[in-house]
Amino acid sequence: xxxxxxxxxxxxxxxxxxxxxxxxxxxxxxxxxxxxxxxxxxxxxxxxxxxxxxxxxxxxxxxxxxxxxxxxxxxxxxxxxxxxxxxxxxxxxxxxxxxxxxxxxxxxxxxxxxxxxxxxxxxxxxxxxxxxxxxxxxxxxxxxxxxxxxxxxxxxxxxxxxxxxxxxxxxxxxxxxxxxxxxxxxxxxxxxxxxxxxxxxxxxxxxxxxxxxxxxxxxxxxxxxxxxxxxxxxxxxxxxxxxxxxxxxxxxxxxxxxxxxxxxxxxxxxxxxxxxxxxxxxxxxxxxxxxxxxxxxxxxxxxxxxxxxxxxxxxxxxxxxxxxxxxxxxxxxxxxxxxxxxxxxxxxxxxxxxxxxxxxxxxxxxxxxxxxxxxxxxxxxxxxxxxxxxxxxxxxxxxxxxxxxxxxxxxxxxxxxxxxxxxxxxxxxxxxxxxxxxxxxxx
Numbered sequence: 501x502x503x504x505x506x507x508x509x510x511x512x513x514x515x516x517x518x519x520x521x522x523x524x525x526x527x528x529x530x531x532x533x534x535x536x537x538x539x540x541x542x543x544x545x546x547x548x549x550x551x552x553x554x555x556x557x558x559x560x561x562x563x564x565x566x567x568x569x570x571x572x573x574x575x576x577x578x579x580x581x582x583x584x585x586x587x588x589x590x591x592x593x594x595x596x597x598x599x600x601x602x603x604x605x606x607x608x609x610x611x612x613x614x615x616x617x618x619x620x621x622x623x624x625x626x627x628x629x630x631x632x633x634x635x636x637x638x639x640x641x642x643x644x645x646x647x648x649x650x651x652x653x654x655x656x657x658x659x660x661x662x663x664x665x666x667x668x669x670x671x672x673x674x675x676x677x678x679x680x681x682x683x684x685x686x687x688x689x690x691x692x693x694x695x696x697x698x699x700x701x702x703x704x705x706x707x708x709x710x711x712x713x714x715x716x717x718x719x720x721x722x723x724x725x726x727x728x729x730x731x732x733x734x735x736x737x738x739x740x741x742x743x744x745x746x747x748x749x750x751x752x753x754x755x756x757x758x759x760x761x762x763x764x765x766x767x768x769x770x771x772x773x774x775x776x777x778x779x780x781x782x783x784x785x786x787x788x789x790x791x792x793x794x795x796x797x798x799x800x801x802x803x804x805x806x807x808x809x810x811x812x813x814x815x816x817x818x819x820x821x822x823x824x825x826x827x828x829x830x831x832x833x834x835x836x837x838x839x840x841x842x843x844x845x846x847x848x849x850x851x852x853x854x855x856x857x858x859x860x861x862x863x864x865x866x867x868x869x870x871x872x873x874x875x876x877x878x879x880x881x882x883x884x885x886x887x888x889x890x891x892x893x894x895x896x897x898x899x900x901x902x903x904x905x906x907x908x909x910x911x912x913x914x915x916x917x918x919x920x921x922x923x924x925x926x927x928x929x930x931x932x933x934x935x936x937x938x939x940x941x942x943x
Contacts, residue, residue: 504549504573505685506538506566509851513540514688517565517724522546523573527555535573538566539724539815543854544847553577565723569685663688670695726816736878744873745922746909749930750896751889755904757936765831772886773809773863774834779932780861780884781805781826782942787925789917791858793879799916808857808877809837810864811844818844819877821857865889871907882912882922884929908933 509516516538523535534546535555557574560566663686667674672694679686722730736742754775762769784791784805792801807825811818820840825833843849860880864872865888874883887907894903908930912922932939 502551502553502575502577503571504535504551504575505569506572507547508568509538509540509545509547513568513851515565515567516540516545518560518562519544520562521558523555523558525555525558529553529555529575539847540851543725543818543849543851545850547572549573549575551575551577567687569687663691666695667691670698724815725813725818729817732878733875736876740876740878741914742876742911743914743919743922744909744911745919745926746871746907747926747930748905748907749933750894750903751906751933752904754933754936755889761830768831768835770830770834771837772865772889773861774830774837775936776863776884776886776929776933777807777809777825777833777837777861778830779929779939780859781807782932782939783925783928784826784859785942786928787917787921789921790882790912790925792881792916793858794881794913794915795879802858804858806856806858808860808880809840810860810862811841813845813847815847818849818854819857819860820844820849820853821855823856859884861885865906871909874909874911876911876913880913881916882910882925884926885909885911906933 506516517540519537519539521536523529523533529535529549530552531550532548535549536558537544537546539545553575555573556576559571559573566572664674666688667677670691672691674686674691677686677690677694678684680690754772758770758772758775788801789799791805792799794800804824805826807822808819809822811820820843822828822833822836822840825836828836840849840853843853857877857880860877860883862872862874862883862885864874864885868888870887870890872885872887874885876883885908887909889904889906891902892905893900894905895901896903908926910922910926
């Protein structure tokens with residue numbers, strides 16, 4: 501019976517948890533029909549089936565975690581016309597935000613079959629190359645037909661391009677490995693095991709005391725989005741020599757500008773974060789060193805600004821990305837921020853919507869905080885934050901007055917720039933906050 505494997509969902513993801521099944525056993529499914537919703541370390545996605553037929557078995561229950569390449573669904577397809585032979589249907593579209601390849605992307609990534617059982621393993625990877633349509637010809641290779649002398653050996657059963665890349669980086673020949681996955685599939689664990697056997701095991705970690713030795717202690721595993729966030733923030737602290745600068749600003753005119761913009765078009769309001777983001781985009785035009793990443797001994801500075809922003813969700817902190825934010829109007833930018841925030845909290849962002857950022861903004865004032873020493877979203881160079889806006893005494897034209905005051909903070913990678921650049925950027929944004937009309941000269 502053909503088995504649909506959990507596909508590689510991209511972005512280095514190696515597993516996913518089943519959220520809910522969208523089909524029942526006995527249902528008839530069509531090509532590209534979503535059959536299950538899974539949650540990865542970055543987002544919830546719907547996975548479509550790459551062929552049509554009748555669902556005969558589902559693997560896993562809601563809440564179960566499956567590794568990439570493990571059985572997901574068994575389907576009796578329309579093209580399954582004789583034992584051990586399958587007529588491939590056109591490859592399914594990848595889940596939202598994922599990239600895909602067809603089963604014929606290359607000779608070494610074609611559909612594999614389990615020896616002697618009549619089962620066919622079907623999955624797809626994450627290359628940007630489009631799949632070939634297989635509807636015009638049939639692959640007919642009896643499962644029990646051995647590889648004879650004089651014929652080339654069968655390609656290694658590898659589904660994930662990540663596994664191939666890991667093996668290539670370690671100088672491993674996949675044809676020499678025996679897969680431990682379903683149907684002999686070579687998994688990431690197989691490759692890592694082979695590399696460990698070559699270089700020796702890693703140094704032992706210090707023992708961890710079990711929970712029974714700590715009465716009244718509850719242990720909550722870090723999984724999904726929270727684990728991915730923890731890993732990224734830990735890496736940021738390890739690799740980035742971070743420095744922070746901050747300044748208090750009079751935001752009275754900023755609030756007035758936001759009220760005027762919203763009153764002019766109530767159906768398209770402009771949020772505080774959108775205005776801060778607009779000023780940041782103008783500042784990056786003057787100080788491009790803050791928009792990019794450090795790679796080895798090089799500073800990589802793209803022309804485009806892909807703006808990330810911190811969003812708190814029930815699953816944890818995520819950073820959605822608005823691509824080409826510098827091309828958007830202020831109202832369009834505000835709408836994009838609102839849309840991605842709503843989708844993030846509903847768990848409907850694809851992995852691609854949570855990666856590729858070049859600069860991040862954050863409104864920690866929504867938590868009632870005056871300021872924060874933010875951690876840079878690795879591998880970016882800087883993150884700009886604004887605290888709560890509150891009435892405070894402020895000197896205006898030599899007179900004491902009550903004004904709406906907030907704090908701006910900028911954390912930056914000191915390898916990419918010095919305090920002069922970071923301070924110049926922050927001061928420019930602060931001036932725009934205190935006098936939004938100033939920004940008109942740079943729009």
